[in-house]
Amino acid sequence: xxxxxxxxxxxxxxxxxxxxxxxxxxxxxxxxxxxxxxxxxxxxxxxxxxxxxxxxxxxxxxxxxxxxxxxxxxxxxxxxxxxxxxxxxxxxxxxxxxxxxxxxxxxxxxxxxxxxxxxxxxxxxxxxxxxxxxxxxxxxxxxxxxxxxxxxxxxxxxxxxxxxxxxxxxxxxxxxxxxxxxxxxxxxxxxxxxxxxxxxxxxxxxxxxxxxxxxxxxxxxxxxxxxxxxxxxxxxxxxxxxxxxxxxxxxxxxxxxxxxxxxxxxxxxxxxxxxxxxxxxxxxxxxxxxxxxxxxxxxxxxxxxxxxxxxxxxxxxxxxxxxxxxxxxxxxxxxxxxxxxxxxxxxxxxxxx
Amino acid sequence: xxxxxxxxxxxxxxxxxxxxxxxxxxxxxxxxxxxxxxxxxxxxxxxxxxxxxxxxxxxxxxxxxxxxxxxxxxxxxxxxxxxxxxxxxxxxxxxxxxxxxxxxxxxxxxxxxxxxxxxxxxxxxxxxxxxxxxxxxxxxxxxxxxxxxxxxxxxxxxxxxxxxxxxxxxxxxxxxxxxxxxxxxxxxxxxxxxxxxxxxxxxxxxxxxxxxxxxxxxxxxxxxxxxxxxxxxxxxxxxxxxxxxxxxxxxxxxxxxxxxxxxxxxxxxxxxxxxxxxxxxxxxxxxxxxxxxxxxxxxxxxxxxxxxxxxxxxxxxxxxxxxxxxxxxxxxxxxxxxxxxxxxxxxxxxxxxx
Numbered sequence: 001x002x003x004x005x006x007x008x009x010x011x012x013x014x015x016x017x018x019x020x021x022x023x024x025x026x027x028x029x030x031x032x033x034x035x036x037x038x039x040x041x042x043x044x045x046x047x048x049x050x051x052x053x054x055x056x057x058x059x060x061x062x063x064x065x066x067x068x069x070x071x072x073x074x075x076x077x078x079x080x081x082x083x084x085x086x087x088x089x090x091x092x093x094x095x096x097x098x099x100x101x102x103x104x105x106x107x108x109x110x111x112x113x114x115x116x117x118x119x120x121x122x123x124x125x126x127x128x129x130x131x132x133x134x135x136x137x138x139x140x141x142x143x144x145x146x147x148x149x150x151x152x153x154x155x156x157x158x159x160x161x162x163x164x165x166x167x168x169x170x171x172x173x174x175x176x177x178x179x180x181x182x183x184x185x186x187x188x189x190x191x192x193x194x195x196x197x198x199x200x201x202x203x204x205x206x207x208x209x210x211x212x213x214x215x216x217x218x219x220x221x222x223x224x225x226x227x228x229x230x231x232x233x234x235x236x237x238x239x240x241x242x243x244x245x246x247x248x249x250x251x252x253x254x255x256x257x258x259x260x261x262x263x264x265x266x267x268x269x270x271x272x273x274x275x276x277x278x279x280x281x282x283x284x285x286x287x288x289x290x291x292x293x294x295x296x297x298x299x300x301x302x303x304x305x306x307x308x309x310x311x312x313x314x315x316x317x318x319x320x321x322x323x324x325x326x327x328x329x330x331x332x333x334x335x336x337x338x339x340x341x342x343x344x345x346x347x348x349x350x351x352x353x
Numbered sequence: 354x355x356x357x358x359x360x361x362x363x364x365x366x367x368x369x370x371x372x373x374x375x376x377x378x379x380x381x382x383x384x385x386x387x388x389x390x391x392x393x394x395x396x397x398x399x400x401x402x403x404x405x406x407x408x409x410x411x412x413x414x415x416x417x418x419x420x421x422x423x424x425x426x427x428x429x430x431x432x433x434x435x436x437x438x439x440x441x442x443x444x445x446x447x448x449x450x451x452x453x454x455x456x457x458x459x460x461x462x463x464x465x466x467x468x469x470x471x472x473x474x475x476x477x478x479x480x481x482x483x484x485x486x487x488x489x490x491x492x493x494x495x496x497x498x499x500x501x502x503x504x505x506x507x508x509x510x511x512x513x514x515x516x517x518x519x520x521x522x523x524x525x526x527x528x529x530x531x532x533x534x535x536x537x538x539x540x541x542x543x544x545x546x547x548x549x550x551x552x553x554x555x556x557x558x559x560x561x562x563x564x565x566x567x568x569x570x571x572x573x574x575x576x577x578x579x580x581x582x583x584x585x586x587x588x589x590x591x592x593x594x595x596x597x598x599x600x601x602x603x604x605x606x607x608x609x610x611x612x613x614x615x616x617x618x619x620x621x622x623x624x625x626x627x628x629x630x631x632x633x634x635x636x637x638x639x640x641x642x643x644x645x646x647x648x649x650x651x652x653x654x655x656x657x658x659x660x661x662x663x664x665x666x667x668x669x670x671x672x673x674x675x676x677x678x679x680x681x682x683x684x685x686x687x688x689x690x691x692x693x694x695x696x697x698x699x700x701x702x703x704x705x706x707x
Contacts, residue, residue: 008360009433011408011444013367014421058362079362082447093360101432 008097010079027051027127029109030098032058032091036113037065038282041163044073046116051126052109056102058094077102092256103250107131110256111246111274115146116166119272120333120340125348131249133347139268140249143187145337146242146274148195149173149326150318155310158281166277167326174198175324175335177205178242185261187245195318197239200309204239240302244274271339273332279318284310361447369404369427372456377401377477379459380448382408382441386463387416388636391513394423396466401476402459406448410441427452442609453603457481460613461599461628465496466516469626470687470694475702477600483701484602489622492600493537495691496593497523498545499680500633500672505664508635516631522677524548525689527555528595535615537598545633545672547592550659554592565589593656597628625693627686633672638664 029052033040044055055076059067070078081094095110107127111117119130119142134142149170151158160169178193197204207215215238222228245262248254255263287310290303324335333340372378379402383390394405405426409417410433420428431444449458457477459467469480469492484492499520501508510519528543547555557565568587573579598616601607608617641660664670678689687694700706 008362009431009444010362010364011429011431011447012364014417014428014430015366077364079364082361082363082450094362097360097362 008093010097010101023053025107025128025131026053027107027109027131028053028103029055029111030057030095030103031055031111031113032060032094033062033066033113034060035062035064035066037062037069038160038162038280039113039166039277040066040069042166043113043116044076045163047109048075050117050122051128056098058091058098092258096255099250099254099256100252104252106250107134108248108250109246110248111244114277115244115246115274116277117144117246117272117274118329118332120270120329120338120344121348122272122329127247129348130247130344133344134249134268136347137268137343138266140251140265141187141245141262141267142247142270142272143189143267144244144246144272144274145178145191146240146244146276147173147332147337148276148278150195150279150323152317152319154315154317155279155281155283156315160280167275170277170280171326172319172323173326174322175337176322178337185257186264187243187262187267189243191242192239194242198320199318200305201237201239204237246274247272268341269339270341270344273329273338275326359443361443363429363447363451365451367427369452373403375457375478375481376403377457377459377481378403378453379405379461380407380445380453381405381461381463382410382445383412383416383463384410385412385414385416387412387414387419388510388512388634389463389516389631390416390419392516392631393463393466394426395513397459398425400467400472401478404452406452408441408444408448442612445613446609449603449607449609450605454605454607456603457484457600458603459600460609461597462613464632465597465599465628465630467494467599467626467628468683468686468692469494470624470683470692470698471702472626472683479702480698481600481602483698484622487622487697488620490602490604490619491537491598491616491621492624492626493539493621494597494599494626494628495528495541496595496597496628496630497686497691498630498633499523500545500677502671502673502677504669504671505633505637506635506668510634516634517629517680520631520633521680522673523680524674525676525678525691528691535610536618537596537616537621539596541595542592544595548674549670549672550656550663551590551592554589557589561589590655590659599628600626623693624695624698627683627692629680638668 027050029047031043036043047055053075055073056079057070057076058079058081059070060081067078070076079094079098099108099110109117109127122130130142134140149167150172151160151170152172158169160166174194176193178191181190181192182188183190219238241260243260245256245260245267248262248265253263254265257263283306287303287306291307324331329338332338377400379397381393386393397405403425405423406429407420407426408429408431409420410431417428417430420426429444429448445460449460459477461467469475472480480492484490499517500522501520502522508519510516524544526543528541531540531542532538533540543555568584572584572587578584594614596614598609598613598621601616601619604619606617607619610616638661641657641664644657645661683692686692
């Protein structure tokens, strides 16, 4: 019917919370959250430091003070969904609706609250430098690896407090192994591996040829038939996809197809990493709660597995001999977890100098 | 008929005070309604509505600024398009869920003025208290098209004046009432719009009526047939449905289905009301042309195309005919059978026992 046909609409009460006119090149962040009081201060600080000018956040039924906290932030606009929708379909639709309404013509960061975006040299080069570089070369999106970070000790002993540095509390990650498979969905590669695969899907890496073929076929079929996602015996037993596209120059045609894929766009050869702080002291209770709600992807199958595994190993941390302590984006480039490019390296040092 | 519902995200920027005991809230959506809004607000304030929740969908005539200056109006705006949100009903459902749950809610268009037996003297609070005592949760209404005594284009309604002084006439009949499944269980058709814009419908013969009965009663209830375009194309253009459910005690399961014609099942009062439809003023021709061009209304605004065409053929069209009746008050509508008054309600209202 229309080019912007959408399954989610946005109603804004007037007077809108728009204290200052948006600067033309404003970078905007979009997220949805539910009970994220613990991580929100660090989240906002990280992205404000990177140069995000305004946040558009869907607050879904929070009860831990998230709502009040967000209401106090001058650069945050807060939206609440009506009715009870399964988050599996809802989440992406919500973000697409907000992006269509407020993101058009802007560079948009779309992330979860437990994801901190970094890219080669992000300690020194703000987002604005990166987007200027991308604009100059005609790129409209950046692909990322979602890198799971974890504390050095047992989860229960992690004493992360609201506002603390997340990297100080959970500085470790798996340097490998990661699989990177080409795929016909933008950004063009599927990444799996790392800590969650090692801990929660220990048999995946050593599975036989028959299992590989079956899962390949099943994956191709169910990806095209979302209705099959909730069929119990078709539920994925594979580790989570670690591909993300958190930074996109939004235009009228752009859509997120899922949390991992975006409608086709020119993707930069430079890639980034989303530092993923899911596993702090609250992991066990969150996972248990999501399992009961069952609103996550595939009836929260992934969460059921987390709950089971965490319950089986209460005193064990995730640390193993291959764990590496985070030391900056330079280290991630050296480890091959993100790609730097000559042109980007020159652009950021040039503007820095 | 099913349609895909859409999600609605709401950004709430003001505080909504807790409702006063028995507060009645009104919900509406509008687009370029500066002409009718002052009379609309006055009518419902006089009935005792305490707070208005209005969605403005891209008005360009200053409607939004006018609404923003009203202290009892909470104004919401959207850039999304009307047709996509099932005629905007998902937006209204979203606001009702948020601000109306547990309260009596009036949901109307800006050109609809609610009346019920004795509404000149008994405010909404009296009616809702009465309905609460009897366990009813909804009041069904008939939409009554009002029109001026002369040609439409010559009517000179001024914003803020009484619309009934400009458009005091209505068709006393005929109206057709049919039992249907969706709540409130009755389909009303007829009146002025059918007479002027759908004359062939009223004049259809026995054969055509039988055909319609087969089509609607059988074919459109048969799983495979009802989705076939060739079967769907057999539906003849039908005059608008005049059933409305504007007053509902909203709860977690309440939902308007298609526009405000039908709701998810709730106990409906035996008393009925009337929505005076003050749509037919000097701006109607221009609106019909505009709406048929936008095509956002039901069925690609086919109804508006018909209006626009008829009015272009005869710009000085007058809606009057021999059977036109001048509006006098709710007692007259009760006498004519256009709304139903029960002895129970009359007694309760007049004796002040509610």
